[in-house]
Amino acid sequence: DAGVIQSPRHEVTEMGQEVTLRCKPISGHNSLFWYRQTMMRGLELLIYFNNNVPIDDSGMPEDRFSAKMPNASFSTLKIQPSEPRDSAVYFCASKAVGGNQPQHFGDGTRLSIL
Amino acid sequence: GQQVMQIPQYQHVQEGEDFTTYCNSSTTLSNIQWYKQRPGGHPVFLIQLVKSGGVKKQKRLTFQFGEAKKNSSLHITATQTTDVGTYFCAGLRGTASKLTFGTGTRLQVTL
Numbered sequence: 001d002a003g004v005i006q007s008p009r010h011e012v013t014e015m016g017q018e019v020t021l022r023c024k025p026i027s028g029h030n031s032l033f034w035y036r037q038t039m040m041r042g043l044e045l046l047i048y049f050n051n052n053v054p055i056d057d058s059g060m061p062e063d064r065f066s067a068k069m070p071n072a073s074f075s076t077l078k079i080q081p082s083e084p085r086d087s088a089v090y091f092c093a094s095k096a097v098g099g100n101q102p103q104h105f106g107d108g109t110r111l112s113i114l
Numbered sequence: 115g116q117q118v119m120q121i122p123q124y125q126h127v128q129e130g131e132d133f134t135t136y137c138n139s140s141t142t143l144s145n146i147q148w149y150k151q152r153p154g155g156h157p158v159f160l161i162q163l164v165k166s167g168g169v170k171k172q173k174r175l176t177f178q179f180g181e182a183k184k185n186s187s188l189h190i191t192a193t194q195t196t197d198v199g200t201y202f203c204a205g206l207r208g209t210a211s212k213l214t215f216g217t218g219t220r221l222q223v224t225l
Contacts (some may be wrong), residue, residue, distance in 0.1 A: 011184070031176075031211045033213075035215075042217050042218060043157070043202065043215045043218070045212065045213070045214075048211060048212060050211060055211070055212075056212055066223075091156055091157070092225075093157075095211070100145060100162060100164065102147060102159035102162065103147075103157075103159065103213060104159070105156040105157050105158070107156055108155065108156050
């Protein structure tokens with residue numbers, strides 16, 4: 001079975017540019033999570049969706065960040081405009097129905113903003 | 115907000131030595147999950163504990179959930195180089211889907 005698929009794997013861009021990260025969750029999973037991981041701040045939850053609806057976006061750092069989930073098989077995380085402090089590894093994870101279900105992570109997108 | 119702290123932040127052991135990481139939550143949890151992240155990789159689910167005082171084993175790994183459901187530990191017996199990575203606990207409150215990940219413990223194992 002295919003796991004969570006993220007693209008791109010690596011992105012290097014200049015500050016001020018728009019960045020779009022993509023995620024395809026595991027088929028049948030109804031919850032999707034976006035995380036950011038840095039050495040300084042560890043693994044932070046940015047936003048999560050249940051059944052394509054955003055439930056908690058309290059971790060989104062500021063208005064430059066936005067996330068959408070137009071359907072059950074696709075989500076995007078957009079940063080506009082990007083800044084060097086946004087450099088991090090961004091993970092997408094999905095899980096099946098039920099609070100006790102584990103989260104399955106994608107391979108992540110390593111983002112570098114110059 | 116809820117905080118989940120882990121100690122130590124980093125541990126370096128020689129192969130064959132034991133290793134323990136401790137996880138403490140500021141709030142009572144409904145369950146706790148453990149994940150392992152290899153260098154350059156992504157977090158991978160290891161196990162979940164739900165019962166107060168629960169203990170689970172996976173080969174050389176022993177997981178415990180405290181009686182008050184606010185702390186947990188992971189113990190590795192006789193570490194191997196394949197155990198290298200960062201171990202995260204992650205707590206769930208109530209029936210919510212949102213996990214709060216701990217700060218992680220990075221384990222380095224050398225021959």
